[in-house]
Every structure is written in C-alpha cells, then in structure tokens.
Amino acid sequence: MELSEIIPHIEALIFASEKPLTSMDIVELINTAFGFMEERISLDQVESCVEGIKEKYQSEFYPFELRQSGGGWQFLTKKEFYKTIAQLNGDKFLKRLSTAALETLAIIAYKQPVTKGEIESIRGVNSDYSIQKLLEKELIIISGRNENMPGKPLVYVTSKTFMDYFGINSPADLPKIKEVFAERLIEPTIMRAEDVEAIQHEVVANTLVVNEEGDLIRNDEDEKGADANEITGIE
Secondary structure, X not given: XXXXXXXXXXXXXXXXXXXXXXXXXXXXXHHHHOOOOOOOOOHHHHHHHHHHHHHHHOOOOOOEEEEEXXXXXXXXXOHHHHHHHHHHHOOHHHHOOOHHHHHHHHHHXXXXXXXXXXXXXXXXXOOHHHHHHHHHOOOEEEEEEOOOOOOOOEEEEEOHHHHHHHOOOOHHHOOOXXXXXXXXXXXXXXXXXXXXXXXXXXXXXXOOEEOOOOOEEOOHHHHHXXXXXXXXXXX
16 A cells, blocks of 8 residues: 555544554554555554654644644644634633642652652642542553652652643653743843942942931931032032
8 A cells, every 4th residue: 555545544543533643553553444455554654654744734724733742643733723722622621720739740740750758848738639639630640659768659650641731742842940931030230340339339328327316317428528518618
C-alpha cells in the first residue's frame, strides 16, 4: 500500500480515537484492519505519514493541527482559537480545583517524582485532601515507592490526562520556572559613586531634627542657609 493510501486511514484513526495514539498504536491498528495485505505497514512508514499530515495541517487554512500530546498523536485546535473554543467549555475542568490543589499539582509537576512528605515540606501544610482530589481527577498517579526513604513512602507523578489537558507530551515540555517569571523580574539599577553621594547629601539636607521638647530644629544645611541669608541680607 502506498503512503498516500495510508494517510487517510491514519487521519481517520487519530480523529476518531478517544485517547492519544502512539505511532506504534497506529501501526497495529492499520495492520489489523488490513490483515489480508501481504506486506505489513512498518513503523517507519507510519512516521513518514504522520510527518506529512503534520505539515498538511500547519497551513493557515485549517483551524486545527496534528500534535503529540498526552503521550500520543491528536488533532487539536490551534491556540489562536482558544477564546472561541472557551465559550463552549471554558475553564470548567480546572475551576473545580481549589487553590491548595493547584499548588499541590504545580509542585508535583515540577518536582516529580515526589513524595507527600516532600510536597508538604514545600507547602508547609498537610496535603492529604489535595492529593486525593488530584488522584480522583486522574491528574496525578502513584508511580511506586521511594525505596531509599524511611517507611518507603508513595511517589507521585503527573498522568497522561494531565499532559493531555495541558497539551504537552512529557513533563519536559512544561515551561521553565525562569521563563514563567522572566517578565516579572526587575533588573537592579547600577549607580555610580557620585550618584550615591548626591542622594545621601539630599537625604541629609531634608532631614528634620526634633529636640527633647518636641520642637523642630533646623539641620546643618538649614543653619548654613540661614547664615548665608543674614550675610546677603535676604529674608
């Protein structure tokens, strides 16, 4: 079968699937569907077809694209159509998560694999309820136990559901912390020695001094100014 004949079948599979499909999934599904073929479809052929499909839907003509997300291939709407699509679904999925749950999810996403004790040491509060909610929503999973820690505590990582929802294919695709806060960082102002001296002089000149009785006393700069006024006859 020619690649041009395989491509429509791959598109149909990805479009109809309820979950992301890996290239290997596609190979098996097509070979099962066309079991009568003498030559089976190879992984290399499927990957070549997928690249062709990706290139096809990168055109501005299409409002969606083929992306690797949640561990496999999916058709996803392009980001510029987010506001339009949000009118249908909005943020209802994440709105059900409390602030505590979102904090816990962020820690797990960036620190995984991580134990409950490590999460609580970062948050400073008990996280049992938040972890339970995230497990119920299948945003995180238990990946095993930490054999090197006392009591061998459970270890948590983000799930494929988490990656699918956020449109990433692995935790490595998460934005770096420094990128998230880059716009909020303020570069320090470099000051010359003469600038610092001038500021100090201005502060001293404008300093108000009060005696023990609470009366306002002129500082040295005021005294100098007063003497100068007396000499020049300025009132």
